[in-house]
Amino acid sequence: MTKENAKPDGHLDLVLTRTTSVPARILWRAWTEPEHIKKWFCPRPWRTTACELDLRPGGKFYFVMEGPAGERHENVGCFLEVVPERKLTWTSALGPGFRPTVDPFLSFTACITFEDTAEGTRYTAVALHRNDADRQRHAEMGFEQGWGTAFDQLVEIAGTIK
């Protein structure tokens, strides 16, 4: 690609970057296999109690997050870009088959990239929003801490993946 999608904009987007010794191959499996996702995707004590992925552009990405007080958030979106071990992009603005979603809980597109560097695998998660209000709302929902804790959990369970 000569032009990159999902370029972060400081006024609209949120970015989390981490570097880990876990290889991209393992991070990718942790990210794309439901039995693994369920173990790390929600910062504890929240849990991911259901997860379905159809890993192709237009394919369904469904997950249910449950909180300690009985809260339950059902999310459905679709994948936009699937580049094994390199890049995974999905959006909450479209559902399976690219159909626009009805009132998503929060409208955003997430782009996760995995890059090999001298220090290890650089993991970058970018959340793209339609406006500053949605960016702020996502930040206030705890994007930085939530996605950061989830990443720590991901690294923790990576050791269980062969």
Next chain:
Amino acid sequence: MTKENAKPDGHLDLVLTRTTSVPARILWRAWTEPEHIKKWFCPRPWRTTACELDLRPGGKFYFVMEGPAGERHENVGCFLEVVPERKLTWTSALGPGFRPTVDPFLSFTACITFEDTAEGTRYTAVALHRNDADRQRHAEMGFEQGWGTAFDQLVEIAGTIK
């Protein structure tokens, strides 16, 4: 692909189907080259006065439609699937780089396919909506007649493409 995206649903979608002797190769060029699009994309007396395409998933699709009484509608969306001479999918729910759009005029995903058949090229345009209300609104805006007239204009200008 084992599963098809953009499958029409009678309660949510609108479909236009036509068969023409114009080869898919020419229809594709008429559909993807701005100088041609400007000549057929809006049913006359409306005109397409500007058009920009970046033909790749996440790439911009921008067009301006102007009406006889000075109306002006600016539209920006992005492409989702680009299969030359076969399939073109774009949405108004996401803009360039897959960023969710702010209040699109109408939220829909369009999937245009070109199939070779014994009778000629079968042209199918499907508009996917998030709910029945949007489908009805799009129908009342004149989807069937508008897209049908645009298709006739497309066939008309196809003769000028080598």
